[in-house]
Amino acid sequence: MAPIHYRIDPAQQHAHLYRVTLTVARPAAGQELSLPVWIPGSYLVREFSKNLQSLRASQGGAEVALEQLDKHRWRARCRPGKPLVLEYEVAAYDTSVRTAWLDATRGFFNGTSLCLRVHGQEDQPHDVEVVRPRAMAGWSLATGLPAHHTARSGFGTYRAHGYDELVDCPVEMGPFWSIRFTARGVPHRLVVAGAAPSFDGKRLVRDVRRICEEAIAFWHGEGRPPFASYVFLLNVVHDGYGGLEHRNSTALICGRRDLPRVGQSDKELQASEGYTQLLGLVSHEYFHTWNVKRLRPQEFAQYDYTRENYTELLWFFEGFTSYYDDLLLRRAGLIDHATYLRLLAKTTNQVLQTPGRHVQSVAQASFDAWVKYYRQDENTPNATVSYYTKGALVALCLDLALRREGRTTLDAVMRALWQHTGAGPMAEADLLAQLRTLSGRDWSAEIAQWVHGTGELPLAELLAAHGLRLQADTAQLAQRLGLRVQESAGLQIKAVLRGGAAEAAGFMAGDEWLAVETPGEAWRVHKLDDVPLYAGNTSQINAQVTALVARDRRLLRLPLALPAAGATGDTVRIDVSDASVAQQWLGYSQPV
Structure with missing residues (x-):
């Protein structure tokens, strides 16, 4: 067993709790421990310790007093010579790529959320053992951590060279879809959790392989990348998007409608903004393997x-x-x-x-x-x-x-x-x-x-x-007005842009735009597109209307100069003027 050993038990799925047992083989006197406050790649202090509970320590079967030093650090009143054992639970309710999740259908965690750091021993080998309870008989496990003693399902013990490697390799668990492939001779694995039955895995892996090969060639030509293997961990949800890079893996989230579906033609997929966005996300996080994880x-x-x-x-x-x-x-x-x-x-x-x-x-x-x-x-x-x-x-x-x-x-x-x-x-x-x-x-x-x-x-x-x-291109109404809105439950103002018509009228973030008034008439609006419908002749420059908004339960009438429908604003498009010259930069002359 490594000097630092974590045993992670995901048995309390319905309580969304991971049970963690940390064994420090050779603790220092008054050993300090802490949980990170952030995860590299996501630049916000997230206070992961808020999810840690029921922490206790023992040595040789006897309880050891713990002193909490601040929001995320503890000192164990232990003596050197005997292993120090810490037991605790971590609540896992976050479906994002940054923390941890656990329910009866899926488990996921980053080491920054579950693994206390043993101060002074960060460079020692670290083992993480993930057990599979009986209720998870159909589950598998995937991670970029080097396997030490594991079953075919992937559950078992993994060994990291130190704490940095341990927390830089997220873990995915569940009845996921998985396929292995090679890119420039290097083993890769694509893991997809939560996909609909229509998911076309063959198409996705084909395109992901092309991304990997292009990126490896970009950095190394015919050479090999700085990792022995790589794992994509893709969590598919109803509506979501995001990713977080790691040294030999990445955790990704996409919407189910973004995945390729069996029977879709190349032309249909080319027209799918969601699928293009997903491929861009894969490309982005994979490129980070070089640019930010090493460089x-x-x-x-x-x-x-x-x-x-x-x-x-x-x-x-x-x-x-x-x-x-x-x-x-x-x-x-x-x-x-x-x-x-x-x-x-x-x-x-x-x-x-x-x-x-x-x-x-x-x-x-x-x-x-x-x-x-x-x-x-x-x-x-x-x-x-x-x-x-x-x-x-x-x-x-x-x-x-x-x-x-x-x-x-x-x-x-x-x-x-x-x-x-x-x-x-x-x-x-x-x-x-x-x-x-x-x-x-x-x-x-x-x-x-x-x-x-x-x-x-x-x-x-x-x-x-x-x-x-x-x-210059024709601007959408929101941009012409200088607004950012949300339309899911009425017309809500999210932001008022500096120097725009909405700011001049007195709009404020948080307002609900209820109606448009013109001389002699008033019309209820639910979406921004309703405004020109009821505002009269919007082809003229700065057509005058009155916007009726609700702010803190008070109704306000705001005089609004509505920009003309043909106004451009800060909106552009990019056209090709000389394809042969553009080709030298864009590359790939073959049709898609």
């Missing part, structure tokens, strides 16, 4: 699980990954040019329609992720910018600018960073150094402007140099 911010050289870990580089690690996720789908032939440009235009519009891009730089957004990106409110679009979307556009501008000068590409810069840093920690200075080496000039002015400034990016100019046009 990582210098500040993440050693994770501190007790507090926030700040970096200004999420624009690179999340943003550049967001640039390449869809681009690699195009290069793999999984989407065509038109689909890729539509996705790129969507990202561009998300940035252009965020007034906060003039307030916060993307470097600041990276640093503030802990308090702003993961804690969004009604003012978020006015005060912040996403390091995912703007970071992706910074990568686009950098790639197109490098290609225009003709000496190198962003692909080559990424590979050089991988080789130069030894696939380890890096700083912004490392990026600038590789840009200078490969391109022959200094890029600090562009990085200062695009990353540390709040000005507009030169998208139109750079796209034009590669056979593409950035065209």
Whole structure:
């Protein structure tokens, strides 16, 4: 048995409780233990200890006193020489990829939610033994952890080299669908839980394999990736989306309608936004295996699980990954040019329609992720910018600018960073150094402007140099008004964008838009599309109407200048002007 051994018993499925027994073979006197407050890849203090209960300790059968030091740390009043045994329960109610879940149909957990950290012994081998109760006879287990003593079902004991590896390998349990495949000679496994009977697993694994092969080729050419095997853990729910990267696996969530179905044609799947989004998610999290799990911010050289870990580089690690996720789908032939440009235009519009891009730089957004990106409110679009979307556009501008000068590409810069840093920690200075080496000039002015400034990016100019046009497009009504709304239960105002018609009228987040009044008439509205229906002649500029809204049970009449239906606002599309030039960047000349 390893010096640190966790026995995890998921028998209390109906109570949604994991029973954990931690044995420390050689404890220190007054051994300290703690549960992480966050999980790497998701930059928010989540207080996982709130789910831990009934903690007790013993040594040689005798109870050991525990002193709680703060919200997530304990000290056991133990003596060295005898194993220390801790027993506790963890409530598992979260279906997300970040924590833990348990019921009679499925189990899932990250080590950051279940495994107390033994201070001073993090580099010792750690065993995790997951037992299968009788009620789970039809279940299997999948994880990226190295197997030590396991049954064919996957239940048994796994051994990690240390605590970091232990908590970087999530565990999936249940009667899931599973298939193994190879990509560039490396074993991969795709695990799907909760899919409908119509699910076409053969199609999904075919496309996932193409993504893996494209990503491995991107980083290594004909070489092999830095992992011996890889596991995709996909949880399928009625409505959901998300993923979290790990060193040799990823946990994903998608909606059932997003999966390919038996009998669907290639054309139907090409038209499926949900399936394209799922493939983009797979591509994104797989690319992270290199870009953030190994090539990582210098500040993440050693994770501190007790507090926030700040970096200004999420624009690179999340943003550049967001640039390449869809681009690699195009290069793999999984989407065509038109689909890729539509996705790129969507990202561009998300940035252009965020007034906060003039307030916060993307470097600041990276640093503030802990308090702003993961804690969004009604003012978020006015005060912040996403390091995912703007970071992706910074990568686009950098790639197109490098290609225009003709000496190198962003692909080559990424590979050089991988080789130069030894696939380890890096700083912004490392990026600038590789840009200078490969391109022959200094890029600090562009990085200062695009990353540390709040000005507009030169998208139109750079796209034009590669056979593409950035065209103004007709804006949707919400954008023309400067609103973000929710329509599931009436017309609810989620956010009012800075400088828009809605702000000028006096709208406020939290308002319910009840009706539109014109001279002599008033009409009830339930959706935003009802507004132009009842507002009269909306082709004229700034048609005047009165919006009736409810705020704190009070009815207010707000004078609203309704923008004309043809107004463009901050909305664009991307068209091809020279296909042969665009092809040199987009790649993959074969039809999908």
